[in-house]
Amino acid sequence: MRKLENKWIRAVIPALFIHCSIGTVYCWSLFKNDIASYIGKPIGEVEWAFSLAIFVLGMSAAFGGRFVEKDIQKSSQLAALFFVVGMAGTGFFIYQKSLIGIYISYGIVMGIGLGIGYLTPVKTLMLWFGKQKGLATGFAVAGFGLAKVIASPLMESLLGARNNDGNLVNATNIYTMFYLLAGIYLVMMLIGHLLLKKPAGYEEESVQSTSFSYRKVLTNKTFIGIWLMFYINITCGLALISQEKGILAFIGFGAIGLVSSLTAVFNAGGRILFSSWGDRLQDRNSIYKIIFISSITALLLTVVLDGINNSSAILIILLLCVVNAGYGGGFSSLPPLLADRFSLNSISTVHGLALSAWAFAGLTGNQLSAFILEKTQSYDMMLYVIMAFFMIASLISQFVVKPDPVNLESEEMVANEVIVK
Known part of the structure; x- marks a missing residue:
């Protein structure tokens, strides 16, 4: 078990699992038009779900810092819960054609998971890497940035073929995609939660x-x-x-x-x-x-x-x-x-x-x-x-x-x- 107690297993890998999951918020542009088309709302109104998610991300991080400081195990668990429930809830409310429901699930619930999840691995990384704090945080935040590159092909595959007008051949794929992604990111974030650990000898x-x-x-x-x-x-x-x-x-x-x-x-x-x-x-x-x-x-x-x-x-x-x-x-x-x-x-x-x-x-x-x-x-x-x-x-x-x-x-x-x- 001692082989598992190193900065890569206990900090970098779990941080990447968490950030590569929540970073998919930046894939919004891939499916926002499909959501607007399916629920019959203007794209300008649907767009506010993303803006709300980023706003709640920042504010939940601002108010959740003390909570993360107390217990990274609880915060990583909470981040996974909110993010996955928000992801699945978005699929449900797309199915229901409820714009308010999308605002709540994608914007608020998922936004809370984004903020807490973004913050959770940062201090642990800097503790493990000592004087290389910048390199440590670079690894995690790079995962957030790379999430779009990694997830985009998967999302395009789940959305399926499009007709000559650019619309989905099977419109129901837009909400089933969110259900499938919720399951994938639940596994990834739970792995990150289980692996994430501060170095031995650090007393909070x-x-x-x-x-x-x-x-x-x-x-x-x-x-x-x-x-x-x-x-x-x-x-x-x-x-x-x-x-x-x-x-x-x-x-x-x-x-x-x-x-x-x-x-x-x-x-x-x-x-x-x-x-x-x-x-x-x-x-x-x-x-x-x-x-x-x-x-x-x-x-x-x-x-x-x-x-x-x-x-x-x-x-x-x-x-x-x-x-x-x-x-x-x-x-x-x-x-x-x-x-x-x-x-x-x-x-x-x-x-x-x-x-x-x-x-x-x-x-x-x-x-x-x-x-x-x-x-x-x-x-x-x-x-x-x-x-x-x-x-x-x-x-x-x-x-x-x-x-x-x-x-x-x-x-x-x-x-x-x-x-x-």
Whole structure:
């Protein structure tokens, strides 16, 4: 049994099982039109189920951090329960043609499972990997990003053939798919739950201690700065990623599916690359500076060459890949940065609070680009606005996020950290 007590079996593999399951929330675009068609509702109304799921993800992580801090076994079990029930419930309410039911099951119930599940393996990974915290979180969050690449072919197979209009030949496949996926992800998340374990010798501090101050975190300038630059990175990423298909169609590029897979790989690869790169830097905040500068550079190259219409397809695909990589890297670099600033002792709680930025970005990212395009009919204007936001984020990273660690707890509450080799 001692062979099973290592960082790969007890941290990386279970984290991947959990995150590769919940990360399928990003497969929404594959079946949202089929749901709208089956239940007879406008796609715009159905779209809110996804926005609600991302919002609840962020807020459940924000409020569930203390619960995760207490017991990762209970939190991983609860995450599996909510996610699977939400998945199966979505299939049931599609069958019932109930949009409100879909909002509740996919948006709220599954959203809670997403938030708790996303948070659960993070601290355990950082404990097992010691000084390689960025690499550790990169593995898990890469699983979240890769889920779309892995699950998309399975979902397309379960949905079955389509007619010339793009509609499903067998419309009932849309709800039976959710039932089958619920069973698959139940097994995967239970395996993750059973394997996940903190390293021997780590004694959890009493998370019920009143020494931790939410007020001190939420009013701290460094935390506010990290929250804002994280929010901007997600908002800008979603604003561009949501228009990926439209941009490629606008320039007449046909292999949209190939580019979608390529950008998904960059999204996942950026999660490992940037966070593990941060392990080698004196200040992990430098990673965010690199992400913002690289995104600004790619955007600037595109607009300088007379915008989307006159830029080459290669340059536009490069832009999409760079922003996707930075988008993913922003997620994986967040936990180790917070651990450096606020200690590992309460990282699940502080990380959860920071993930509330994801909740609000989920409501504003897609809408930002849609609003700009509606008002200006210009992809170039959208790029200018995104670039301006990235510039603001880089200034926040430079001048607001200070390099010094923040003491949020009393002197007697010292983090009991172990480094497992």
